[in-house]
Amino acid sequence: MTAIPDPKTALAAARPAERMLLGQVSLAHLVSHVHIMTVPALLPLLPGHFGSSFIEIGVALTLFNLVSLVVQAPMGFVSDRLGARPVLVAGLFVGGLSFIGLALSPGYAMLLVAMAGAGLANGVYHPANYALLARGIDGARMGKAFSIHTFAGYLGTAIAPPLLLGTAALLGVSQAFAVAGLLGLGVGLLTLVSGGNAPVVRPEPRAEAAEAGRPRPPRVRLITGTVIGLMAMYVLLSLSTGGIQSFSASALVMGYGIDLAGANAALTVFLFMSAGGVLAGGALADRTRRHGLVAAAAFLGTSVIAGTMALTQPSAVVATLLLGAAGFLSGIITPSRDMLVRAAAPKGAEGIVFGIVSTGFNIGGLIGPLLYAALLDQGQPRAIFAVAAVFMLLTVTLTLIQDRRARR
Template sequence: MPRTPKLLTQVAAVHFVSHVHIMLIPALLPVLPGLMGVGFVELGVALAVFNIVSALVQAPLGYAVDHYGARKVLKAGLLLGSLSFVLVAVSPGYGVLLVALALAGLANGVYHPADYALLAKGIEQSRLGRAFSIHTFAGFLGAAVTPAVFLGITALFGLQAALATGAALGVAAWLLISVPGSGVYQVAGPGNKTAAACADAAGRVRLFTSMIGVLTVLFILLNLSTSAIEKFSVAALVQGQGLTLAWANTALTAFLLCSAAGVLCGGTLADRTRRHGLVAALAFALAAALTALVALGLLRDWPLVVVLGAIGLLTGVIAPSRDMLVKAAAPPGAEGKTFGLVSTGFNIGGAIGPVGFGWMLDQRLANGVFAASMVFMLLTVLLTVAQELARRCSPQEMQRL
């Protein structure tokens, strides 16, 4: 068994970089239209390409992790992600951006199956929950720091420098997990194909259940509600409410940092309750109410920063409860496949949302971005409450909790 701190540090660092890569182009949305001569709809299409590719490759890459080893697949993903941003840095055109984001989407499909396989194999069961929480926190933190850092680099040194820095982070993470004898090396051998085949046979019949379908829709709504703020709030605040880029970026950074903090708080909360659906519904209902204030344009400067931070905290708190809902619905022996299937909901939402939100900005309906986010939050609340009531009426489901 490898030393937990070394392995967890490596995997958390990789997850940090993966979320930097996810947020890098969205963070640069305020400056990309002018530099590339395209509108927000075209940029939304590019982000949709990233998510479509990522959704399509997640399951096959999960099998690749089992057959070829998590370390090899993870290293390939890091290099491919870095290459995608080098391409845009060298030739910053829209066509190149589409190709680069398709490659980045392929690279993004690597991280969750490889990361979770490494942690599950290399960390003691008694510490696994906390390890998953730190892993998630690292990803949220990477997303949180990306807008401020990379818009700052762009302002000082230009777009190419920002993209090159993102690529360099991927190479640095590749070097970190390439150290011989490190924690990743000790657990990253090829998986047991026979055991994987048995687990697949055991879980195949009951994997596609109505509950899994509901949870997949829930993940779509979660992505639509939060990605509106994560990826389009800066442009929406500048265009629709006349905020300076500095204030809008500060508000987004508060949202993302508080989301990361909320994940850690939510882990403790999830361990202390079995009503995970109700926890998620309450948090999102409060977040929807606060988002309505932003959509109405009633807040500016520091009050806006505080409210967006509170929205981030509430949406982050539900992440562990969300995962517990999936775990409760997973057939025995098919947890990995269930998480992989349900997680495609994030990519489906990520493919749909950017085009719609980009259209709103092009039509000068900037506050509609926040209104749409609020609507998706309310739909999430309704679906979560309905799912929780259905489970309470099923004795078998309650026993599985």
């Protein structure tokens, strides 16, 4: 006769397992964002390093996003069927080796190869991470778990410019690429070694026996109007915040008379404040069901700040303060955004739904780098912020539509 587990004992076992799982997934998310920011962080130095133009560097970033776009939804399916943890470990190793290869064999052709490999790795992180969290974290703590996971990613984005630019200043650009690669290999090895020691006990297990005989829903049923709308929201988010993350430092240098150190400091403040906004957004996400309204209000404020940057000539200090405020507001949106996606995902298909929706980032990534790089090559650095503000206003409109649809 099978003993019935004590719910209190299961809960006590689940909490440490949840923390270990969240720590591992968050560390992987940090690495993924360092890798996303590696080329943008070094962007002011890369035309000289590779002997190329900004638009050619933009092509490499577009290739990164194109590969991610192609593989991300299939990786969600693989994560759901074969296990998210081994898929995550593979992504960390592939991303790390891509940048190690670029460090050992510098050149524009190798940059394209490395960006393709890093794009393949990047297609793993969102579906695998969110599948692990959705199945291993109690629903009552999901908002905070999403915010911590997202905070780690934003932290990786924030530390990338000082880490990589500092390494490049001391040792050279190739060594900066090596640092990014070694970080991926190290965390991949850590996740591989510690994975078996982190069993996850769900305090509210699903009725697996009852669901075992039910056929999985065909993938076509996952492509609903809500999912398509959320993917479009991700496209607009990529086009707006991605432009500021990747090109604002160069825009500040070219159009505002701010030196590289000051521009990098302003970008770093934007990124760290974004990470802080994520934590604040996590607290809000657990306290409200109006996730779309929270996200829209925060992004409306961000668009006002971006428009102010485009229309005025702020000093280095004022630009830093404005970008810090914009970063905090843009960070608030992310936990609510993730909760909207989780609500749209059928149980057991979280990985593939997050994979489908996250392709929106890559679709935006196909367009954004070429658009913003062309503006810099044409001597229009202020337009970086103006175009970002327009995309933010479109995001606000779409988010309000999604919120209305969710309430219905």
